[in-house]
Amino acid sequence: MKATTPSDRNLPRDQDTLRENETNRLISADKVEGTKVKNRAGEDLGTIDSIMIDKLSGRVAYAVMSFGGFLGMGERYHALPWSVLKYDTDMNGYVIDLDKETLKNAPTYERGEKVDWNDREWGQQIHDYYRVPPYWI
Amino acid sequence: MKATTPSDRNLPRDQDTLRENETNRLISADKVEGTKVKNRAGEDLGTIDSIMIDKLSGRVAYAVMSFGGFLGMGERYHALPWSVLKYDTDMNGYVIDLDKETLKNAPTYERGEKVDWNDREWGQQIHDYYRVPPYWI
Secondary structure: OOOOOHHHHHOOOOHHHHHHHHHOOEEEHHHHOOOEEEEOOOOEEEEEEEEEEEOOOOEEEEEEEEEOOEOOEOOEEEEEEHHHOEEEOOOOEEEEOOOHHHHHOOOOEEOOOOOOOOOHHHHHHHHHHOOOOOOOO | OOOOOHHHHHOOOOHHHHHHHHHOOEEEHHHHOOOEEEEOOOOEEEEEEEEEEEOOOOEEEEEEEEEOOEOOEOOEEEEEEHHHOEEEOOOOEEEEOOOHHHHHOOOOEEOOOOOOOOOHHHHHHHHHHOOOOOOOO
C-alpha cells in the first residue's frame, strides 16, 4: 500500500483516482486528515486535522477541522460530527452545509486548550449546533 | 489540544494518563497509529500503521498493523478487524489473542502492494481468519 502524504493530495488527480474516491467505501484516516472542508458555495472552511474514534462502538465520532490562524497561531479547532461531512469529488474535499458566518459561532477550542471529549453536555451542544444526532445514540 | 507524536507514547506515563486512557471513550486516530500490538503472552506482534474507515457507516473497519522488516524492507501489513483489538493499559498497547505462529499464516500484503479494500471476498477471508463478523454486517 502506498503511503499517502499531504503533498500527494495536492497533485492533480486522474479520472481513475477520482472514481476510486467516489466508489470506495474504505478510506484511511491519514487520507482524511489534511483534506480541505468547503461549504456548498465552494468557500474554504478549513482542513481536517484529526479523527476522533469512539473506542466502544468503533465509530468515528468527530472529524476535527482546523480553521484560520497562521503557523499554528490563532488557529481554532471545530469538532465536526462525522455525519455532517460529505465527500465531494468535484470539489476534491469534504462539503458541509454551513456558511462562514455560522461557522464563526460554532463551538471551537484553541491549540493547547484541554478538551474533555467525554463531557456529554459539550458533545450534545456540538451535535445540537450541527443538528445531527449524537454519535453515542 | 496537544498534538500527539509517536515519541510522546514512549515517555513514562503517570497514573492520570493511564486512567485517562482507560476511561476515555474517544481516542484520536493519530494516537492509535504507532501503538504497539501484543499478544496475551506480552510478545510484540507489530505496530498500528493506519486506520481504515468505512465512509458509509462511519465505522472503523480495520487497523492495519505493520510487522517485521527493517527500514521499510520486508515489512508485512495485516489488516486487523477493529473488533479484535483490545486496549490494555498494563501492557500499554493493543492486545490480540493470537500467537506469533498464527499471525504468520494470516492474510498480509507488502509495502507497495495494491490492496482492493472493497473486495468483499478478501474482506470475508480476513474476518473469517480472525473469527469476527465483518464490519459491513
